[in-house]
Amino acid sequence: MxxxxxxxxxxxxxxxxxxxxxxxxxxxxxxxxxxxxxxxxxxxxxxxxxxxxxxxxxxxxxxxxxxxxxxxxxxxxxxxxxxxxxxxxxxxxxxxxxxxxxxxxxxxxxxxxxxxxxxxRGEMLMAFGVTEPTSGVDTSRIRTRAEKKGDRWVINGQKVWTTNGQNATKILLLARTSPRDEARPLDGMTLFFADLDRKHCDVRVIDKLGRAAVDSNEVFIDGLEVADDDVVGEMGQGFRYLLDGLNPERIVVGMEAIGIGRAALDLAVEYANTRVIFDRPIGKNQAVAHPLAENWMRLEAAEIMGLRAAALYDAHKPCGAEANAAKFLGADAGYRACDQAMQTHGGFAYAKEYHVERLWREVRLLRLAPISQEMVLNFISNKVLGLPKSY
Missing domain, CATH: 1.10.540.10 (Acyl-CoA dehydrogenase/oxidase, N-terminal domain)
Structure with missing residues (x-):
């Protein structure tokens, strides 16, 4: 260039x-x-x-x-x-x-x-139904099934951690349309863009640690009917279609965490400059200043990886390693910055008026989702370093 x-x-x-x-x-x-x-x-x-x-x-x-x-x-x-x-x-x-x-x-x-x-245009809100309580990160073992009956598909099963379920009108739903084959376990799952019909979907909100403004839900599906026109792509290829979106989502999740970390760092720096103890601002103490400086560097480095991964993706170049690294480093740097902001505020970190506790609660999610830090390490160990697969 x-x-x-x-x-x-x-x-x-x-x-x-x-x-x-x-x-x-x-x-x-x-x-x-x-x-x-x-x-x-x-x-x-x-x-x-x-x-x-x-x-x-x-x-x-x-x-x-x-x-x-x-x-x-x-x-x-x-x-x-x-x-x-x-x-x-x-x-x-x-x-x-x-x-x-x-x-x-x-x-x-x-x-x-x-x-x-x-x-x-923001006129339709959709939910995303993939994760199930019995399968965890092993999506090949989902139990939600879609069976053809006449000219309709009838879906039964359960999803968990479904965002937007309280308000969404549609759900992108992954279901098994053929039995699991041990030789090709990721085949036989199909994506449906279905109506989130409350007559057939019991949507129950999950009381959770953070991000209370955006709901997460369990969804119990009983006899949900879906037309052939609502099948996304080819039958049995749904999981592979989801894979197409994994790299860009991981890149962006890492960048979201970096942003949250920067918001917390800004609050911590402001507090360290204005909070006076023993006749001096606490930011004058290296025990306060140095961790904040270290977190600034971590956030900057994580953003470089995130933008590098995004540039590779937009150029249609392989970016699996970079995308996973961007998610790992962004989530790690964002969480560390929020945690240090809590430490900088000391006892007042528990006071909601200082806002850092909300950022800390919310950024913690990104060490777990949409993929855990451990699963990223598994990927890098196996696919990048060539070490034996551990799962």
Missing amino acids: TSAVQEEREAHLNDVRRAARTLARKFDLAYWRECDKNEKYPWDFVKAFAEAGWMGILMPEEYGGMGLGVTEAAVMLNEIGASGAGMSGASAIHFYVFPPQPILRHGSEEMKRKYLPLLA
């Missing part, structure tokens, strides 16, 4: 950063504290980003989107996290941007034209 092209690209990304930052910071910390306290979905925030066109950042223009790349999406969600919105804000936008990707890549033209413009 020539220097002129590189400068133009950087200027473009700076425009994205500024625009996302300006909009996200119209919603202050008090707004997010209220959403968290009252478990209130941030509809005003979602509406503002939808009206500005951000929901369609990855959608082609022909379906009402911006037609931009994962790099721009990563920068946008990083700024949302850095605004103090935390996962409450990042998840609310994230679930308009990434769950529709299998539809965009593998859905019929009729399906794409029917649903993608609605998603791009």
Whole structure:
């Protein structure tokens, strides 16, 4: 890439950063504290980003989107996290941007034209039903089944950690359509874009540690009927369609964590400069200052990996190692920064008026989801270093 092209690209990304930052910071910390306290979905925030066109950042223009790349999406969600919105804000936008990707890549033209413009305008909220309580990270062992009866598919089963289930009207649902084959365990699962019909879906909210503003749910499915037109792509290939979206989502999740870490670091630095103990600001003490400096460096380094992975993905180059590393390093750096912000605030870290405890609670999720740190280490050990597979 020539220097002129590189400068133009950087200027473009700076425009994205500024625009996302300006909009996200119209919603202050008090707004997010209220959403968290009252478990209130941030509809005003979602509406503002939808009206500005951000929901369609990855959608082609022909379906009402911006037609931009994962790099721009990563920068946008990083700024949302850095605004103090935390996962409450990042998840609310994230679930308009990434769950529709299998539809965009593998859905019929009729399906794409029917649903993608609605998603791009923020007029349709969808849920994502993959994880099950009995299978954990071994998706090949899901028990939710879809059986053909006449001209309809009838689905029965259970999903867990389904985001947006309280408000969504549609769910991208992974179900087995043929028995598990030990030789090819990931075959035989199909994606359906189904109505989240409350007559056949019992949606129960999970009381959880953080991100109370954006609901997580158990979904019990009993006799949900789905038409052939709502099958995404080919029968039995659903899990492989999900794999298409794993690398970009891991990149962006890492960038969200980095943003949250930066928000916490900013709060900690402000507190360290203004909190006076023994006639001096606590930031003058190296025991306070040095950990904050170290966390700044970790966040900066993690962002470099995140942007590198995003650039590779947007250039259609292999990026599995970089995407997984971006998720691991971003989640680690974000969590460390939030935890150090808690330590910097000392006893006041438990006071919700200082906001750092909310960021700490929310960023902790990203060490577990959408993939655990341990599973990333498994991937790097086996696929990058060539060590024997451990699972």
